[in-house]
Amino acid sequence: MSAELTPGISRLGTVLTSGNPAWTSLLGLCPLLAVSTSVVNALTLAVATTGVLLGSSIAIATLRHRIPEFARLPAFVLIIATWTTCAVMLLEAYAYEIYGSIALFVQIIVTNCIILARAESFASRVPPLAAARDALIVAMGFAAALLLLGAVREIAGKATLFAGMEQLFGPAAAGWEITVPGVESGLLIVVLPPGAFITAGLLIALSRGIAARRSARGRRTDNPPDAVESRS
Template sequence: MSRTPASTAAPDAGTPAGVLTAGVAARNPAWIQLLGLCPLLAVSSSAVTALALALASAGVLVGSNVTISMLRRLIPDFARLPAFVLIVATFTTCAVLLMEAYAFELYLRIALFVQIIVTNCMILGRAEAFASRRPVWPSLLDALGTAAGFALALVSLGLVREAVGRGTVFADMDMLFGPGAAGWTMTLPGDWPGLLIATLPPGAFIIAGLLLGLGNAAVRARRRNAGP
């Protein structure tokens, strides 16, 4: 598990808006800090599985950050990591049980990765760097911002892989949002036959690498324009 020094992570971490946006942009857990890489690559073969895991991770992150922040004066320092892990494991179990009850078909597609949310370093990282030192309210904002950043990374990769791999966008959304969402599927214009490899494991690595490289290039270009 990697630790992020809370002080250097975001220069504007004082204001609520700063706490919230730092998680999405400057400190994006997936693209900038490369935490939670396993679920990022594994469930991003389509937008719907990506979104489902993003929601489950968000629930666990918010629940454990708030709980840890509430209990921060009760948890002795030497036992804090085991205590954090147990709290995260408890919320992961809740997420698993909820998904089994309400979205079983979807759960079957990403079952393993919902269960191993507990080992996502992103969640333990936020607990250690933020929630264990701050009051409940900022911890909630921090969790929401980080969860949004993770969701953004997951869904963006999911959309690209689904579009390149199958030529559709937002297919099977009814598995997550009920029958009303069945019509959300969009097919790309033109007769794109789909490049199967994008949905297979090698495609995940290659597309993630390309997106990360393009992101780096964009950041560099902007910095060069902003500079003297």
């Protein structure tokens, strides 16, 4: 808990690398694996999740003295579901094309355990401003995991990167697509569900590796960081 109460730049760094909630506690796996087939899908879900997490955290923090203890989980789910439904409607109104391909997974943001976990363990105990800051940091960690997984799977599975960005950013983005030269088509398995688990497993291993290295370095506290750098 103490680590959660010291938000800031260092917390953001941890969340983006070794302490990412998507990798360390494997929360939010369902949308993470289902939507990360391309960067444009991943980005849309990341934006929607950030909106829902931020809105719910602020609402729950504001109402924290009013929400009855015995019914706090139903109240949290009710608030999260409201924000999710609003996000679905806004997405259909303002990004119709992309809504058509990922609507199903935006709707199940409500079951994303990262959001419920933040509501229960943090947002319901602190003032709205602290809850908003925590929500933003956690959302950025989730977005980073989603985008990284989306990019790796799009490159390996479809041999493209940033394909279809015009669905989100208008016709100007049509030229953003990068194709891997010399490769006609990617590995189909990377786009299919088993590929999601394999890719996620490799990224979890990478995240754990960074965490292990960091804690090993942290133990040599008497050395200044520069000296450690030059010796290794």
